[in-house]
Amino acid sequence: MNSIENDIRFKCYVNHFPSSTKAKLLAIITVLAVASVGSVVNVFTDSQNAINIVEKIVSNRDKDIQWTKGKNIISRNAILHMIKDLDLMVQCHKVKVHSNDKYNEEADSLARITWNEIFSRERIQVNIQTFNTPMIISLWRGLALDISIKDTLQSINEHTWTQKWLNQNRIKCFTNENPFKDLKEKFIRMTHFEANKIKLTLVLLKTKKKLQTVTENWENQKATAMEYSWITLPDIIVGLVPISFVSACKELTGDSILGVKVVIKSIYAFKKHLFSIWKQRCKRLILWEKSKNITTNDKRSNKLKFVSNNSLTVIERKVAFDDITGAPLHDASVVVTSVSRQRFGWLVTPIQGATMSCAVN
16 A cells, blocks of 8 residues: 555464465455455465465355365465455465565565564464354364365374384384384484583483483384373484473583584484484395395285195285284185195395295194
């Protein structure tokens, strides 16, 4: 607005799920909220994504947004709600970034905040109860998830099956060993090494005692472990760091900034160590697959072909393997002779490759 009396500036903050697109959409929402009924609103923004979202809402104003796939569902519905109720005509215009546009530069300056401002300013929140169309909002512990139902179900399904995969302990199936059993001691030593670079007077025994509390449930692979103060191996794999571990590193160094530095460097070094273990496991798995002539099609079909000794005919059946021992589990529904019922055990070595021993039941 060019006139001085109508030159309005507004600045606020938002909780949860921050993104640049969400900030632009909330800025558009504040503009629509003060617009008069039946007016034409021209929106100038440097966010092409925000423009695409608004234009899609305007062109499909009669379509149900909640079943679409994407984020910022609440913001989209708020824009649609105000456009319908206030009978607004919204036109979006793209502004080139850093083009010395007066209002765009001013908007960028308002968006800059200091660390102290994060928790001191007022928040803006969309009241979903005022929407004139029925909506299904996904909730997690009372927090409204600003994503679509499709994305919510996909995230829940992904996390559920990830936890099931972690609990299977697949690393033992092909190597017959668990290299993770000594990783707790390795993690503590790496943390001590990084902290000792900063504070040379550290003693390993004292460091272990301080870190023992935050790593007491190191091998816990349940999803609930991420909600407690201790640090677990799955936490490090997915990139989660509890406050207790950060506090312990701060106490070791005697400085908050140096403590955070130790956290970052120790976890980075430990993840490189995990990568080397996983790389070696993958190499040994490839050797085992080649020794068994297992192809990509075989892995997709999840079937095993074997030859019966008495009839010399090829029989094809599904075979399940024990997650711990790696031995095949026989299907009781398949009728076979006593000669063809066999159990196999594999011994994999980095030098000799893979060998198979066969024992007839």
